[in-house]
Amino acid sequence: MAKRTKRALITGITGQDGSYLAELLLAEGYDVVGMVRRSSTVNFERIAHIQDRLTIVAGDLLDEASLIGVLREHRPSEVYNLAAQSFVQTSWGQPVLTGETTALGVTRLLDAIRMVDPEIRFYQASSSEMFGKVQAVPQDETTPFYPRSPYGVAKVYGHWITVNYRESYGLHASSGILFNHESPRRGLEFVTRKVSHGVARIAHGLQDKLALGNLDAQRDWGFAGDYVRAMWLMLQRDEPADYVVATGETHPVRELCEVAFGRVGLDWTEHVVVDERFLRPAEVDLLVGNPRRAQEELGWERTVDFVELVEMMVDADMALVAQSGH
Structure with missing residues (x-):
C-alpha cells in the first residue's frame, strides 16, 4: 500500500x-x-x-x-x-x-x-x-x-x-x-524590521531620522x-x-543599528533618535537562550548568524524601497 x-x-x-x-x-x-x-x-x-x-x-x-x-x-x-x-x-x-x-x-x-x-x-x-x-x-x-x-x-x-x-x-x-x-518577512512594527526598513528609506533619501526606544535592550536574535x-x-x-x-548570543539594539547602517555605509549615530513613546511600561532586560537541548536531541543548528541576518534584511529592504519608492 x-x-x-x-x-x-x-x-x-x-x-x-x-x-x-x-x-x-x-x-x-x-x-x-x-x-x-x-x-x-x-x-x-x-x-x-x-x-x-x-x-x-x-x-x-x-x-x-x-x-x-x-x-x-x-x-x-x-x-x-x-x-x-x-x-x-x-x-x-x-x-x-x-x-x-x-x-x-x-x-x-x-x-x-x-x-x-x-x-x-x-x-x-x-x-x-x-x-x-x-x-x-x-x-x-x-x-x-x-x-x-x-x-x-x-x-x-x-x-x-x-x-x-x-x-x-x-x-x-x-x-x-x-x-x-527575524527575517525580511518580519512585520514593520518589530524593531529589527523597523531598523532595516528605516535604513533603506534613509539610504534612498526618503527620511533622515529613525526613532527607536531602548537602545540598551538586549535580545537573542x-x-x-x-x-x-x-x-x-x-x-x-x-x-x-x-x-x-535560540542562538545563545545576545546583541543590544544599538549593535543592530550599527550593523544595519554600516551595511549601506552610514553612521547610525547621525540618524537614530530615542523616542520615549517606544519605551515599554515594563522592559525585558536580558533574554538569551541556551539551545543545548535542541542541538543535542533534535540535531538542530542555526545556519545564519547575527550579522548575516541583519545584512539580509537590509538588502531586502533596499530592494523593496528601490522598487516601491517608499
Missing part, C-alpha cells in the same frame, strides 16, 4: 513563521493546509509565491466549533499553532483579546484535537517573552517564567495548557520556546527560516517535549 502523504495544518500561515514553515513542509512532501480567520484584511503577501500549492481554510482560535470542523474535514497528522496576537506592544492596549487568542485559543485547539483525533501531533509556539524578568542567564527549559507583558502572560498559559494536555491525555504535544527570530526547522524536528520525535530554540 502506498504511504499516505503527511498532511499538516498551520494556524497563522500568513505570518512570518507560517510562511517559512509552509515552504519547509512542502519541500518535505507534505500536503499543507493553512488556517486563516475570515476578515476583510487577510494579507497573503508572505505566502503568495506558494499559495497555489496550499489549501487555505477558514477557522478561528476564538471559535472551537470552527477548529473541530477544520480537523474533521482535513484530517492532518500534524498541527502547528503559530496563530496569536503576536505583538508585545499591542498586548498592553488589547490585553483581553490577547488572552482570548494567545492563551485560550491554545486550549480550544488542543481540545478539538483531543475530540477529533488524539493521534495528531501538536506544536505550540511558546516564546522567550515568558521569561520576561529573567530569573537566570542564560534561559533554558528549566528556568522559571516571569512574564512582563499581557502577551508574555498569555504565552505562559498556552505553554502550560500544552504540558497539561500532554500529561493528562497522552497527546504528542510539544512547545518550542523560541527566542526572537536568529533567522526565522532556521527556527521553523526546529518546530518540524520536534514533531518527528517519538516522544513530545519542550525545547528552547
